[in-house]
Amino acid sequence: MTNFTQSINFPGSLPLTRNLLAAACFFAMTQASAAGFISDVKQISDQEVRSGEGYYRADGKWLVYQAEVAGENPFYQIYLKNIASGEVQQVSPGIGKTTCSWVHPIQEKVLFSSTHEDPEAKAKMTTEIEQRKSGQRRSYAWDYDEFYDIYETDFAGGNIRNLTHTKGYDAEASWSPDGRLIAFASNRRAYSEPLSEAETVLFSNDPSSMIDIYIMDADGSNVKRLTHTNSYDGGPFFSPDGKRIVWRRFSENGQEAEIFTMNTDGSDQKQITRLNKMSWAPFYHPSNQYIIFATNVHGHRNFELYIVDIDGKKEPVRVTDEEGFDGLPVFTPDGQYITWTSDRTPDHKGRLFHGKWDHKKALESLGLE
Template identity: 80%
Template structure:
C-alpha cells in the first residue's frame, strides 16, 4: 500500500502488542497534515465501509457505524472496548442505522434505526439486488421517515424507542452530563399542517423540513430550536454543555455553514462564511475552537478545517489530501483526533486516528 508503513498505535496506551499486531494498523505520512496531526493510523480495514466514531468520556469505549456483511447492505452500530479490542454489535441488524453516540458515564448507546419499519427487510433485499445488478447511482442521504432514535445497553439489549414519531429522527447526541439529547428531525412535515409552499418544498426535498430539537434523555419535553425551511442538522453539545454546534444548509441545498447557539435556541451565531459545503462540526474539549469538513478546494475534495468558537478568525486548513476527509472528532482528553477518510486504495470510507497538536491549533488561530 503506497505511502503506508507500520507504526505502533500511540492513541490508546491500554492496547496490547498482541492487539496491535492483529489490527494491522497503518500510518499515513503527509506533509500537509503533519503540522496538526502526526502518528496517523488506520483504525479499520476489514469492514466494507466505516464512519462516524465517537468516544465515551473515560476513553474506554468507541461507538461507530459500519457495513460488515452482505446480509445487510446498510450501516449497523458497533461498540469497541479500547482496552481489549473486543467489538460487539449493538443495533438489531435489521434495516438502516446511523448517528450513534455513547453515554458519557453509563453503559448505554444512542443511535437511529429503521428496524421497526414493516418493510425494512424488503428494502435490504432490494438494495442487495440493486448492487448485484451493477446499477450505479449518485450518493444521496436517505431521510427515511422510519428512522427513530433508540437507546440500548452495551449488549444491544434493553432497547428503547425515545422518539416514537413518524419522520426522520436522527443525528442525536447526549449532553456532557447525559441529561439532554440534541437531534435533527423533519417530524413537523408529518405532524403539522404545512403551508402550500412548504408542502411543495418538502415533496421536492424531505431535508428542507429538518430542524434541530432538544429533549430530556428519556425522550420527554421535546423542544424545537431552529425554525427554517432549510436543513439544520448534525448537532453536538459544547464541552461545557451550554451551547450546540450544527450546520445549516442554504435554501438551494448546495452550501452549508457552521452555526452555534445556546441550548435553549437563543443566540444563534454563524461561525463560517465559506459559501461552500461546510459540515460535521465538533468542539475541541478545550472549548477554544471547532473542527469541521468543507469542500472549499473542490466539489468532491472535503478537507478538515478549524475555526475559533466565535467565528472571528479565518478558518485554518488541517488536512491536504484528495478525496474525502470528514466527520472529525477529538478524544475526550483533546490529545487525539479520529475522522473518516477514503484515502485508501479502494476509496472506501474508513476510520483514521492521529495525535493532535492543540498548541499549534491555538497558535495558527491566534487564540489564547
C-alpha cells in the same frame, strides 16, 4: 449479533495487522499529509466493508461507530469498541438502516437511529442487495427515511428503547455532557403540522428542507424545537460545558452549508463560518476554544478538515490536505488525539483514521491564548 476483534488499539503506536502491512507505505505517506496538526496517522478500522462516524465516551474507554459488514444487511449497523481490549460488539438490531450513534457519558448506554421497526425493513435490505449485485452505480445521497427513530440500548445491544416514536426522520442525536439532554435533528413537522402549498412542494422535492434541531430530556420527554427554517439544520453536538450547541445550516438551495452555534434553549444563534461552500460536521475541541469541521472549499468532492475559533472571529485554518473525503472529525475526551472518517484508502471507501493532535499548534494558528 456480530462480534470480532481488531488488533489496532489507540491512543499510541501499536503494530499493524497483517491485513494492513501491505498498506504500510500508504500509511507512512498519510503521516506527513496533515499540515502538521496531526501526526502518527493510522487507519483503525479494516475488517468492515466501510466504516465511519466514530464517537468516544467521556472516559475515553469506548468508541461507538457505524459500519457496513459483509452479510445479509447491506446497510450500516452500530458497533461499540472497547479501546483497551480492541473487542468490537454490534449493538444495533441488525435489521434495516442505522446511523448517528453516541455513547452515554456515564452509563453503559448507546444512542443511535434505526429503521428496524419499519415493516418493510427486510424487503428494503433485499432490494438494496439485488441493486448492488446488478452493478448499477448510484451517486451517494443521504437517506431521510421517515421510519428513522432514535433508540437507546445497553452495551450488549439489549434493552433497546425507542425514544421518539414519531413519524419522520429522527436522527443525528447526541447526549449532553451530563447525560440529561439529547439534541437531535428531525423533519417530523412535515408529517404532523399543516404545511403551506410552497412548503408542501418544497418538502416533496427535498425531505431535508423541513429538518430542524430539537432538544429533549434523555427519556424522550419535553421535546422542544430550536431552529425554525425551511432549510436543513442538522448535526447538533453540545459544547464541552453543555451550555451551547454547534450545528450546520444548509442554504435553501441545498448547495451550501455554514457552521452555527446557539444556547441550548435556541437563543443567541450565531453564524461561525462564511465560506459559501459545504461546511458541515462541526465538533468542539474539549478545551472549548475552537471547533473542527469539514468543508469542500478546495473542490466539490474534496472535503478537508478545518478549525475555527468558537466565536467565528478568526479565519478558519486548514488541517488536512489529502484528495478525497476527510470529514466527521472528533477529538478524544482529553483533546490529545483526533479520529475522523476518510476515503484515503486504496479502495477509496470510507474508514476510520486516528492520529495525535497538536493542540498548541491549533491555538497558535488561530491566534488564541
